[in-house]
Amino acid sequence: MKFIGYFFLTFLIFISCNSDPIPQYSFYHWQSYYDVSPNEFNYLKRLNVEHLYIRYFDVDFQEGKNNAIGKLINKNNENCPFEIIPTVFITNRTFLNIKKEEINVLVDKILT
Numbered sequence: 001m002k003f004i005g006y007f008f009l010t011f012l013i014f015i016s017c018n019s020d021p022i023p024q025y026s027f028y029h030w031q032s033y034y035d036v037s038p039n040e041f042n043y044l045k046r047l048n049v050e051h052l053y054i055r056y057f058d059v060d061f062q063e064g065k066n067n068a069i070g071k072l073i074n075k076n077n078e079n080c081p082f083e084i085i086p087t088v089f090i091t092n093r094t095f096l097n098i099k100k101e102e103i104n105v106l107v108d109k110i111l112t
Helices: 002-016 038-046 092-097 100-111
Strands: 026-029 051-062 065-069 083-090
Touching: 051 092, 065 100
Parallel strands: 026 051, 051 083
Antiparallel strands: 051 065
16 A cells, blocks of 8 residues: 555656746847847747847936936837837946935936
8 A cells, every 4th residue: 555655646746747848038139239130030030039128228327417328229120029128227337326316317217
């Protein structure tokens, strides 16, 4: 009887183990110039990419204020089969120089 219990327990453990899940690929585009070729689009489709993280601009503290720099030049975002997730890089210098009362203003500027 013990043998059947151990066998059943071992069987349940093996049944509950899943094979490796299929990885979900996403890519991050850091450059200021976004121009994906048809070959690159096809490659991303073959990898079953669902998300592209695209850097829209950086925020940096320059000349006494926070500025958007390195804005994205977008050449082919139309008919993009991937979900584009806009990203913004905020420098440490921005956080070190921002006043508490300016945070909401900065957030509003980034969102617009």
